[in-house]
Structure formats: structure tokens, C-alpha cells
Amino acid sequence: MTISTYKGLQEFKEKLKHWAKQQNKNSQAKCGLFLSYGNKKSRCKVWNTVDTDLEKVLKRTCNFLDKLFEKNTQLLEYIKVDYLINLEQKSWQDVIAEVTAQAHNNHFRKGISFDANLEVCFLEQEIYGKAIIRSVVYNEPNFFDEKNLNDAIHKKYPKITRQFHLDKIDQVWVFDTVGVFYENGALLELYSTGPENGVRKPTENKKKEIKKIVLDNAEFLHNEISENGRFCYGYFPAYDREIKSYNTVRHCTAIYALLETLEVEYNERYLDKINKSIQYAINVFYKEKENKAFMIDGSEHESEVKLGSNAAAIFMFAKYQEITQDSQYQQYAEKLAEGIRVSGSVKMTP
Numbered sequence: 589m590t591i592s593t594y595k596g597l598q599e600f601k602e603k604l605k606h607w608a609k610q611q612n613k614n615s616q617a618k619c620g621l622f623l624s625y626g627n628k629k630s631r632c633k634v635w636n637t638v639d640t641d642l643e644k645v646l647k648r649t650c651n652f653l654d655k656l657f658e659k660n661t662q663l664l665e666y667i668k669v670d671y672l673i674n675l676e677q678k679s680w681q682d683v684i685a686e687v688t689a690q691a692h693n694n695h696f697r698k699g700i701s702f703d704a705n706l707e708v709c710f711l712e713q714e715i716y717g718k719a720i721i722r723s724v725v726y727n728e729p730n731f732f733d734e735k736n737l738n739d740a741i742h743k744k745y746p747k748i749t750r751q752f753h754l755d756k757i758d759q760v761w762v763f764d765t766v767g768v769f770y771e772n773g774a775l776l777e778l779y780s781t782g783p784e785n786g787v788r789k790p791t792e793n794k795k796k797e798i799k800k801i802v803l804d805n806a807e808f809l810h811n812e813i814s815e816n817g818r819f820c821y822g823y824f825p826a827y828d829r830e831i832k833s834y835n836t837v838r839h840c841t842a843i844y845a846l847l848e849t850l851e852v853e854y855n856e857r858y859l860d861k862i863n864k865s866i867q868y869a870i871n872v873f874y875k876e877k878e879n880k881a882f883m884i885d886g887s888e889h890e891s892e893v894k895l896g897s898n899a900a901a902i903f904m905f906a907k908y909q910e911i912t913q914d915s916q917y918q919q920y921a922e923k924l925a926e927g928i929r930v931s932g933s934v935k936m937t938p
Contacts (some may be wrong), residue, residue, distance in 0.1 A: 589768055590663040590665055590666060590667055591657070591661065591665075591667070591770075592661055594720045596773075597653065597657050598652075599665075599773065600770060601650050601653060603648075603774075603775055604649070604650075604669060604768075604775075605646050605650075607668075607669070607671075607768060608621060608642065608646060608671060609642065610644070611671040611673075611766055612642050614673075616661055616673070616675070617640065617675070617825070618638050618639065618640055618672065618675060619638070619639060619640070619641070619642040619671075619672065620638035620639075620645065620672030620675075620706060621636060621637060621646075621649050621669065621670070621671060621672070622634055622635070622636040622669070622670040622671075622711060622765060623635045623636070623649065623652070623653075623667065623668075623669060623673070624666075624667070624669075624670070624711070624713075625656065625664055625666065625667050625668075625670040626663065626665065627663065627665040627666065628665060628666075629664045631717070631825070631828075632666060632668070632730055634710075634711060634714055634745075634784060634913075635652060635745070636709065637652075638647060638672065638705055638706045650883075653751040658739075659674055659712070662764075667769070667770040667897070668765065668768070668769050668778075668786075669768050669769075669770065669775070669935050670685045670711060670729065670766065670767040670768060670772070671765060671766045672706075672763055672765060673764050673765060673766055673780075674763055675706075675761055675762075675763045675765065676761065676762055676763065677704070677759055677760075677761050678759070678760060678761070678762055679758075679759060680754075680760050681758060682755040683700070683760055683762065684732065687721055687729075687730045687731070687732065688701055688730060688731065689728075689729075689928045690729070695730075695915055696712070696715070696721055696730070697712055697764075697781060697782060697783065697785050698712055698762040698763060698764060699711045699712050699714075699715070699763045699764070699765065700715060700720075700760055700761070700762055700763075701760065701762075701763065702752065702757070702760055703761070704761060706750065706763075707759075708741060708745060708801055710740065710744075711765065712765075712785060712786075712875050713786060714740070714744075716825075716826075717825045717826060718736060718739070718826055719733060719736045719826035719827070720732060720733060720736050720737045720740055721733070721749040722826075723734070733755055734752070734753065734754045734877075736826070737752055737754070738752055740749055741889075754898035764780060764781050765780060766778075766780045766787075767780060767783075767786060769788065770793070771874040776788055776789075777789045779819070789927075790865075790927050799849055799852060799853075802817065802852050803849065803852065803853055805849070806846060806855070806858070807851035808848075809845065809849075810844065810851070810858050810861055811862065813861040813862075813865050815864065816864065817861070817864035817865040817866070817867055817868030817869075818834075818839075818865075818868055818924060819834075819838075819839060819842055819865070821833075821834070821838065834886070835872045835885050835897075836883040836885050836894065836897035836900065836901065837868070837875070837894070837896060837897050839865070839868070839869055839905040839917065840869055840897070840900040840901045840903070841900050841903075842865075843862060843865050843866060843869070843908075844900070844903050844904045844907050846858065846862060847862065847904070847907045847908055847911050848907065848918045850911050851911065852904050857905065859912070864910070866904065866905075866917065867870060869883075869901060869904070870920060870927075873885070873897070873901070874920060874924075874928060875902070876923060877927075879923065879926060880923055880924075880926040880927040880929075880931070881898075881923035881924045881926070881927050882895075882897075882898060882919065882924070882927045883897035883898050883900070883924065884897075884930070885897060893927075893931065895927070895928050895931065898924045898927055898928050899928065901920070901921070902921045902923055902924050902925060905917040905918065905920055905921040905924075906921060
């Protein structure tokens, strides 16, 4: 937990004040802070305050933190802080044109406010996390979704009941932020603006940091394997809906990736779920025909052979054998290799 004691809260507030004053070196008309806060079980909420006087901004922020702490310390398990920069008034039509002209979605790297005082506003991460800007197909133009915008406004600002109509908006205010993430008593600097916006900057000890990233991701990947061996790939953040698409290559390469982490640091605890996941691939995707085998994607009535899936499965079986010295899956790998050898494109009948 990030902040669990009153002393820890005071230490955070002092670090926050010092950091905010450092960001305020360049004179700008308005100062603003955004707090993204929450715990592991729910999406973070975002609170912000803006003023011409930084001391007022800091006082309001500290008062808000005190109230959060008194209400529920678990609300401060995760904290990200953003400082307002580059606030700019723009024509709504110019913003729409910029978003529409993007070649792919998720490339509008600014926050948006629908008023000059940022009383109704969203960080860039909120805009995509709530699908305010979205596209139907990745290579088609982006657009603002009016329903999603209103849903987001009414959830974030319950006192606002009126509807926002896109064709009635005239001006908006776009902005950038400089951000930090609070963890283990330290403010961790984040990249700001551009495609890396919000991503942690590397520390000086890159070797140690990379190893930690590998091991943390291994633990995450292991936890995403259910008892029947199937992965949960994640959720669409805007709708809290599990990603249902599933195929052989994703499954096998995910296991391969987890196996590779055991070369960095061996963790025998992972082997039970790894075996269950390999067996899931065999039970669901693996099909034999005579002395050859194929990994199958598709429905029960129209199965499709993809030889790249055979290769992914062979890599998975081979890496397992290399790591564990257990050859129990070698027979499957050999038959899949034979399937690749004799086939160019094959349709399997169920």
C-alpha cells in the first residue's frame, strides 16, 4: 500500500509540494494539479484543481488528500500526480479535424477541458480509458463518441445533469501534463507528451530494473492462467469487458514467454500452471491426422490450419523441455513438425 499511515501522508504531501514548485518555474497564467488515485480492485478516479496561485492549488490538494485519508486509506494505494502545462484554447472544429486526420487511433496525446477553468476536463488517459475518442476499425478515422462523453462526464461529475452535444460545442481547452507516480516513498518521474506520455522513465541501474520488470511481468502472466489452463488476456478498459478473442498463437507464445522468464530466475511454483496451460493447448487446439498434427483455430464446424501456429507450439514444447529437461511433450512437437513439412495449406474436417 502506498500510503497507510498519517506520517506517510504528511511525507507525501511535503514531496508533492516540493515537486509542484519545481514544475512552476516557467510562469504561466494558471497552475493546476491532477490526482489519479485508487486501489487494485477498481479504476482510479481523477480529481483536479486550478488557480492562478500555486499556494492555493497546493492547499486545496492537501485538504483533499486529508479527506481521502480519513474516508478510506485504501483510496491512496495508487497515486499519480500530473502538473498542468501548455494550456491552450482551441476551436472545437480544429480539434475534431486533428483527431479525424490521425492515421490510427489512440494518438491524441493531450487532455481536454470543456471550460476555461478545467471544471469539466479529462486527462489523455481518461479520454481513451473511457472511449471518448475511439474508432471502429484501427485504420479508419477516429471520432468523438457523444454518448461515451456524456457517460464519462456524468460519472465523474455527478452534479452535472445536462447533456453535452458535440455539434453545440464551440471552444475547448487542450493541455499537456508533467507526471510522477508515487511508490515506496518516492516520486517516480514519467515521460510527458508524445507517444510515451505517462510511461515511467528508466532508473540509472538499468540491468536491475529490467530484471525486476521481467520478474514482475512473469508473476502477472502466471496469475492470468486459470485453473483449466486458459489465459485471461485482459479487459477493455472503457467497458470493463473481458477480451474474448482467443487463438493458438497467443496462447502458445504467452506460455513460451513465461518459460523464458525461468531462465532469468527459476521459479518452480510456476510449473503447475504452465503444465495446465500446455495441456489446454493440446486438448483444445492440437489435432492429429495420421502421423502428423496441426494446431487448429476456428469454430467446431470450420476449423482452419495455420502453420505458424504449429511453429509457435513447437517453440513452446521445445522451451519447456530445455528448461525442465522433461521430454513428455516431444512427441507432440515432432508430429507438428511433420505437419509443417508435408503441408502448404490444409483444411481439417472436424
